[in-house]
Amino acid sequence: MLKALLKSEVIISAICAAGALYLFFETKAFGNLNVYGAKLGPDIWPKLILVSIMALSVGLAYNTIKGVLKGIIPASDKIQFSAANLRFIAAxxxxxxxLALLPLVGFLVLTPVMMIAFMYLLGEKSKTWIFSIPFVLTIGVVLVFTKLMYVPLPRGTGIFLKISHLLY
Structure with missing residues (x-):
């Protein structure tokens, strides 16, 4: 039974909780602002989310241990590699x-390619949708972020930087 607990959600929950705890302490570098006597700042939302992750991880580990001890959860759950699981791993x-290629290739060039691959991975059959939606959405996002909100998007390096400069 101990082996089953070590292979179940308990290990993953502990890793998630530990990662969230580490990131929680890293948010101290964000700084605080005094607003109406309360300390609000750029660290409030990350801290709230990280505390939620830690609480949910502890709750999942507790429920798993309790379920195994009561015999509700079978001790030897094995992961089945179905088409849905493989699709999730591929996604x-x-x-x-x-995310790794975004700084090198840039938002404008990489995003439509990624969206086409993602739509194909999710099983979209219509070629019209696969090749029109990614370009329309990418242009919309570029216009909203760069022209309305003045937020720079990753432009890439080398030839991709030149392409980005040509288009926006």
């Missing part, structure tokens, strides 16, 4: 790849 890999 997570696609998002990680997007």
């Amino acid at each position: 997570a890999g696609l998002i990680a790849t997007y």
Whole structure:
């Protein structure tokens, strides 16, 4: 039974709680502002979210241990690799790849490519939707963020920087 507990959600919950605790202490570098006598600042939302992650992780670990001890949760749950699980892993890999390549390739070039791949991964069949929506959404996001809100988006390096300068 101990092996089952170590392989179940308890380990993942502990890792999530520890990561959230580490990030919670990192938010002290954000600084605070005094607003109406209360200390509000850029660290309030991250701290709230991280405390929520820690509480949910502890709750999940507690419920798992309680369920295994009562016999409600079978001791040897094995992960089944179905098509949905593989699609989820591929989606997570696609998002990680997007985040890694974003500073190098830039938002304008990489986002439509990523959206096309993501739509294909999710099973979209219509070629019209796959090749029109990503470009329309990317142009909309670029216009809103760069022209209305004056927020710079990653432009990329090398040839991608030149493409970004040509288009916006």
